[in-house]
Amino acid sequence: MAILTAECEREIASLVIGTSPAVQRLRAMIARVAASDVSVLLAGPSGSGKELVAQAIHTASGRSGNSFVAINTGAIPAELIESELFGHEKGSFTGAHSRRTGHFENAHKGTLFLDEIGDMRFDMQVKLLRVLEERIVTRVGSSSGTPVDVRIISATHQDMDSAIAEGRFRQDLFFRLGVVLVHVPSLAERSEDIPFLIRHFQKGKPSGAIAHFDENALQRLMAHAWPGNVRELRNVVERAGVLYGGEILNADDIDLLLTNALPPLESRRERLAAAPLSFAQVGPAPSKEQPIDLRQEIETIELERINMALELADGIVSEAARLLTLKRTTLIEKMRKYGVQAVA
Structure with a gap:
């Protein structure tokens, strides 16, 4: 396994947050794949942080001094994706008022992250495969190619075996993209990391915009299924800060937050009077991975x-x-x- 500098380890820990066994395995995999230039396919549910994992791989690689370019291939209109990836020449189509370099050229010597690759149009899969094999891109409207040196990291939330079996995704492209497959765990698979993630989302916010969680509240959060994964947790933490800034929340408050219901209007004095005058949730002790x-x-x-x-x-x-x-x-x-x- 590659030996990472202390600074690099800190950067990875700031991107892939937590101390759970699942996160420790993920960090170890990041260190291994970063040492090579092979294509990596990240598989995991939506909102699990696949782009952050891709950034961590880039940070730990020999390409870290060059560009990291991220593109959500599933969010680009079908008529624009070829131009976005490969660029275009002036006048090559209506609206092409000037030459434009594509994301492949922008990521030259660096890393190109292709998110939601499983949603890519089938005809574009053919063109992408050709670029991956030849390492040459041809802008739309051009007859000459441009060599590119790019490390490809892709990601998908789809079941790729089913997509291949149903003819929605090319098997040869899958093999080209997934030289190494990396599983990005769902939040439910690493629920013990939730306190660390909460602290991360609240970092730098004014004290009055931070909500705190007592032990029962944390247990309720850790028991939640989190269909939206880390993205959903971030929304809940931000919602808590807006509705309960400066307060300590209990399990009932968490139920309201998870259902996006309005908080009760009555005074909270009765609950506070029943609680000891102490801070309900002290953060974890410092560690090498989490200062x-x-x-x-x-x-x-x-x-x-x-x-x-x-x-x-x-x-x-x-x-x-x-x-x-x-x-x-x-x-x-x-x-x-x-x-x-x-x-x-």
């Missing part, structure tokens, strides 16, 4: 305790200061620091 921002950890805990004390004290600053064993003036200074206003 932490200690200052942010401390500020997050401090803000949570201030908000909770103010809730319990009905917004009376002097009473909140008593609960926190702080001087009233000290609490006011901290409230100004975090932009916290008393509710009464």
